[in-house]
Amino acid sequence: MSAQSPIIDSATAFMGFNELKALLQAIFVKHGTSPDVAAILAHNCASAERDGAHSHGIFRIPGYLSTLASGWVNGQAVPVVTDVASGFVRVDAGNGFAQPALAAARGLLVDKARSAGIALLAIHNSHHFAALWPDVEPFAEEGLVALSVVNSMTCVVPHGADRPLFGTNPIAFAAPRADGAPIVFDLATSAIAHGDVQIAARKGERLPPGMGVDSLGQPTTDPKAVLEGGALLPFGGHKGSALSMMVELLAAALTGGNFSFEFDWADHPGARTPWTGQLLIVIDPSKTAGQSFAERSQELVRQMHAAGLRRLPGDRRHRTRTKSLEVGIELEAEDLARLQALVID
Ligand SMILES: NC(=O)C1=CN([C@@H]2O[C@H](COP(=O)(O)OP(=O)(O)OC[C@H]3O[C@@H](n4cnc5c(N)ncnc54)[C@H](OP(=O)(O)O)[C@@H]3O)[C@@H](O)[C@H]2O)C=CC1
Numbered sequence: 001m002s003a004q005s006p007i008i009d010s011a012t013a014f015m016g017f018n019e020l021k022a023l024l025q026a027i028f029v030k031h032g033t034s035p036d037v038a039a040i041l042a043h044n045c046a047s048a049e050r051d052g053a054h055s056h057g058i059f060r061i062p063g064y065l066s067t068l069a070s071g072w073v074n075g076q077a078v079p080v081v082t083d084v085a086s087g088f089v090r091v092d093a094g095n096g097f098a099q100p101a102l103a104a105a106r107g108l109l110v111d112k113a114r115s116a117g118i119a120l121l122a123i124h125n126s127h128h129f130a131a132l133w134p135d136v137e138p139f140a141e142e143g144l145v146a147l148s149v150v151n152s153m154t155c156v157v158p159h160g161a162d163r164p165l166f167g168t169n170p171i172a173f174a175a176p177r178a179d180g181a182p183i184v185f186d187l188a189t190s191a192i193a194h195g196d197v198q199i200a201a202r203k204g205e206r207l208p209p210g211m212g213v214d215s216l217g218q219p220t221t222d223p224k225a226v227l228e229g230g231a232l233l234p235f236g237g238h239k240g241s242a243l244s245m246m247v248e249l250l251a252a253a254l255t256g257g258n259f260s261f262e263f264d265w266a267d268h269p270g271a272r273t274p275w276t277g278q279l280l281i282v283i284d285p286s287k288t289a290g291q292s293f294a295e296r297s298q299e300l301v302r303q304m305h306a307a308g309l310r311r312l313p314g315d316r317r318h319r320t321r322t323k324s325l326e327v328g329i330e331l332e333a334e335d336l337a338r339l340q341a342l343v344i345d
């Protein structure tokens with residue numbers, strides 16, 4: 001689909017990727033980010049929308065803008081990259097967004113991973129408000145294995161505890177394979193992402209059982225009860241809870257960022273972006289497995305399919321991406337109108 005005007009029928013609009021990205025970029029700049037930051041956030045957000053990752057696509061724009069307006073985040077921040085040691089890179093995001101910090105350190109990180117076999121990037125003083133897979137997938141497209149974790153804001157009760165402490169704390173992983181798109185998964189360590197609870201509340205839908213509790217700690221399927229004084233549960237009981245704890249340790253304690261419970265945005269009404277940290281580990285598999293890694297991962301996929309598996313993590317996104325690139329990214333016409341209004345004085 002070319003970057004022409006969106007095709008709109010009464011309820012639905014179809015937009016090209018570059019066209020949506022340009023619109024989002026203009027919105028970010030108008031609402032206080034530098035052009036560089038705007039380009040990175042717009043690419044991220046348009047990619048999520050293109051892939052049908054709706055909880056972290058254009059749905060997030062009002063949250064980004066109210067956060068920028070509140071002064072909670074610095075949309076003009078210039079990340080400071082420090083080459084710490086052979087396999088380590090550190091970035092102070094300057095109270096800005098995490099993605100520009102990753103972009104600033106990416107070249108150094110890849111060079112280190114390729115020369116030492118493994119490299120670690122520690123980002124702190126950063127805000128991550130997006131899906132995590134766009135941070136790892138590009139490494140696998142270059143033949144590298146990547147793992148990333150980021151912590152968010154207190155809204156998850158650790159297994160066996162009485163009150164929320166952890167964030168929804170996602171883990172994303174990407175690995176190349178010989179024949180096909182990289183293997184990628186990206187999952188919140190909570191039973192459901194906070195964004196999906198917000199979407200359910202907006203649509204008037206119930207949550208599946210076992211995802212959240214109300215303000216009295218009682219199980220509820222009402223998303224509003226979760227959002228208004230309630231909390232989420234980790235996925236898989238003590239197992240997801242342990243992974244969420246690990247994310248707090250790696251994304252915050254190890255990077256110098258805030259734990260999910262450490263920041264207080266009460267003085268910034270409208271603030272929505274967690275002020276935490278992010279860790280990325282990048283591995284060059286040719287150093288350990290020779291060039292066979294991609295063949296080995298392909299063999300694993302082959303065997304999974306032979307065992308009856310119909311859907312790999314990432315398959316749904318890639319199917320949606322293919323469709324979006326063919327016919328355009330499908331948006332509600334109302335949502336598009338709201339976005340367009342954000343760039344008009
Ligand atoms: N920035 C932040 O602080 C936070 C961001 N998030 C983001 O929220 C997003 C949504 O997270 P979450 O709701 O946990 O994600 P989902 O539960 O929707 O999906 C998790 C992973 O499992 C895959 N998957 C889902 N269903 C199946 C299935 N039936 N068979 C095989 N694979 C499957 C998905 O692939 P596919 O994508 O192809 O469906 C995806 O890789 C993530 O992108 C995450 O990064 C979450 C918490 C905090």
Ligand SMILES: O=C(O)C1=NCCCC1
Nearest residue numbers: 129130152168193194195
């Ligand atoms: O969906 C979630 O959970 C989150 N997404 C962005 C950052 C806050 C938590």
